[in-house]
Amino acid sequence: MTRANQARRCAKIGEFVLDCVYLTDSLEAMKRLPDECVDLVICDGPYGITQNSWDKISGIQEFNLELMKVFSRVLKVGGSLYLFGKHNCLDFIDYRLYLRLNSRIVWYQPSRLGQGRKSYTNNYDIIAYLSKGQAKTFNLEDIRVPQLVELEHRKRCEKVPSVVNGKFSKTKFNPNGKNPGDVWGDIKQLTYKSKELVNREVLNTIQKPKALMKRLIDASSNPMDIIFDPFAGTGTSLVVSRETGRHFLGFEIDPQLHKVCLDRLEEAGRNIQHQLFG
Numbered sequence: 001m002t003r004a005n006q007a008r009r010c011a012k013i014g015e016f017v018l019d020c021v022y023l024t025d026s027l028e029a030m031k032r033l034p035d036e037c038v039d040l041v042i043c044d045g046p047y048g049i050t051q052n053s054w055d056k057i058s059g060i061q062e063f064n065l066e067l068m069k070v071f072s073r074v075l076k077v078g079g080s081l082y083l084f085g086k087h088n089c090l091d092f093i094d095y096r097l098y099l100r101l102n103s104r105i106v107w108y109q110p111s112r113l114g115q116g117r118k119s120y121t122n123n124y125d126i127i128a129y130l131s132k133g134q135a136k137t138f139n140l141e142d143i144r145v146p147q148l149v150e151l152e153h154r155k156r157c158e159k160v161p162s163v164v165n166g167k168f169s170k171t172k173f174n175p176n177g178k179n180p181g182d183v184w185g186d187i188k189q190l191t192y193k194s195k196e197l198v199n200r201e202v203l204n205t206i207q208k209p210k211a212l213m214k215r216l217i218d219a220s221s222n223p224m225d226i227i228f229d230p231f232a233g234t235g236t237s238l239v240v241s242r243e244t245g246r247h248f249l250g251f252e253i254d255p256q257l258h259k260v261c262l263d264r265l266e267e268a269g270r271n272i273q274h275q276l277f278g
Helices: 003-007 026-032 060-074 151-158 210-220 236-243 255-277
Strands: 020-023 038-043 075-085 100-108 124-131 226-229 247-252
Touching (some): 020 255, 026 060, 038 060, 210 236, 236 247, 236 255
Parallel strands (some): 038 075
Antiparallel strands (some): 100 124
16 A cells, blocks of 8 residues: 555545555455445456456356346445446346346447458447436536537537427537437547556557546546546546545456556555646
């Protein structure tokens, strides 16, 4: 545990100190988490499609179902889960006993280098947005994106009689932007030139952009909420949680990635102190 983590030691959930990332097997450690203890889970775990040792599982649907059983237990009522995967990450399993599926967000990545030769190139990941019952938090005002429709055109459309007298008559142009929808092409994947990339080995397999994690965290949690990441990887979700005033708990089994998490969290803590005190 770093000095910054020690300074932030303020609470525990079960045996685990908040605002820490533990070097541990998450599948075993999650069994020791108490019931209904976290507000948001961000799970960017195995996809079951690569030759990496951490990605080798018997079946992605069965694996994710077991995860969702655990997440349903540890999430507070109304808490949310973002589960990363490919198009089939939730197929052929009945998760409805545990969580409610709200959306399948398509994270569109047209600039992928790998191109298919015998079928269409996969240019997107799925981020399944689920919740334990009705989601209690959705901060639309914090995640609005620029309007794609010009203001004058939108105003003319709003005055059409079928709109004025229809069920969408209260929908008005918002100068602060629009709902990002469920297809996200505005957040680009990391490249070899990205300043936030920690090393080339984690490119496109482990490390996700901070902007992506920030949108998820801003939308589905509030300051002082508890964010849980069972496969912390390079710690992006934890860093964003710290920077946005959330509490967090992370598990990571790989010692090198765990060290990356600690270093990034330490740096985030220094940056926050610099912003506060100059």
